[in-house]
Amino acid sequence: MEQEIKTLQKWIDESDNIVFFGGAGCSTESGIPDFRSVDGLYNQTYDYPPETILSHSFLGKHPDIFYQFHREKLVCPDARPNAAHLKLAELEQAGKLRAVITQNIDGLHQMAGSKKVLELHGTIHRAYCARCGKHFPEDYIHYGEGVPRCECGGVVRPDVVLYEEGLDEHIMQESLDYINQADILIVGGTSLVVYPAAGLLRYYNGKKLVLINKDATPYDAKADLIIHGPIGQVLGQIKV
Ligand code: ZN
Numbered sequence: 001m002e003q004e005i006k007t008l009q010k011w012i013d014e015s016d017n018i019v020f021f022g023g024a025g026c027s028t029e030s031g032i033p034d035f036r037s038v039d040g041l042y043n044q045t046y047d048y049p050p051e052t053i054l055s056h057s058f059l060g061k062h063p064d065i066f067y068q069f070h071r072e073k074l075v076c077p078d079a080r081p082n083a084a085h086l087k088l089a090e091l092e093q094a095g096k097l098r099a100v101i102t103q104n105i106d107g108l109h110q111m112a113g114s115k116k117v118l119e120l121h122g123t124i125h126r127a128y129c130a131r132c133g134k135h136f137p138e139d140y141i142h143y144g145e146g147v148p149r150c151e152c153g154g155v156v157r158p159d160v161v162l163y164e165e166g167l168d169e170h171i172m173q174e175s176l177d178y179i180n181q182a183d184i185l186i187v188g189g190t191s192l193v194v195y196p197a198a199g200l201l202r203y204y205n206g207k208k209l210v211l212i213n214k215d216a217t218p219y220d221a222k223a224d225l226i227i228h229g230p231i232g233q234v235l236g237q238i239k240v
Contacts, residue, residue: 004227005237011184011208012238018097019182020088023197025189025213027104029082029232055163063147063155074124075142081112083236084188089113090240099178103190103197105160118175120167126159167196179203188212188231192219
């Protein structure tokens, strides 16, 4: 891994147009489990798989179970940014990194100090009424019992993209633009099998596609540099 890190360091030293695209693996080192991973817990305690519970129709039909899951599994008040989040914020501060594009909804990049964060799947740190659109503070949905409701009677929901829902077109377009114009694209902590991850990579035109992931991904053959390791451990070694 040492030689790969040296190469990555050299590329980073020479660039002021780095874009990072990250997935669930960025947050696991902060203690936030990836609900898609096999050993990742969520199995067994619920009668439905996570992908079902976190869907648009399920929230409509069973808001009580949705909120039980939300409070038990998605709200992680103790999670703190790890070495990957911190390094990315540092790289942005140094004028080297242009944007972080993330599939995570935990807000840890912002907590680490990153300013330009494009959240493809929204964030659990915002909430709104599904009926009238009124905004609510996040605590309104994170704590307490039962289903949080608006004065209008509508269910208040987290501002995340659920299964069966489309991505925000503006955020998607902005992400594509950053990737399209990037000198270095670092992809970390994602297996690149979940929509829209793999599709986004096709917009990259550069010659420095870096994949940092614990396991192999379907994109390894297309990468210019592959580092197999935990993202925090890898980026933690980079000097800004
Ligand atoms: Zn309302």
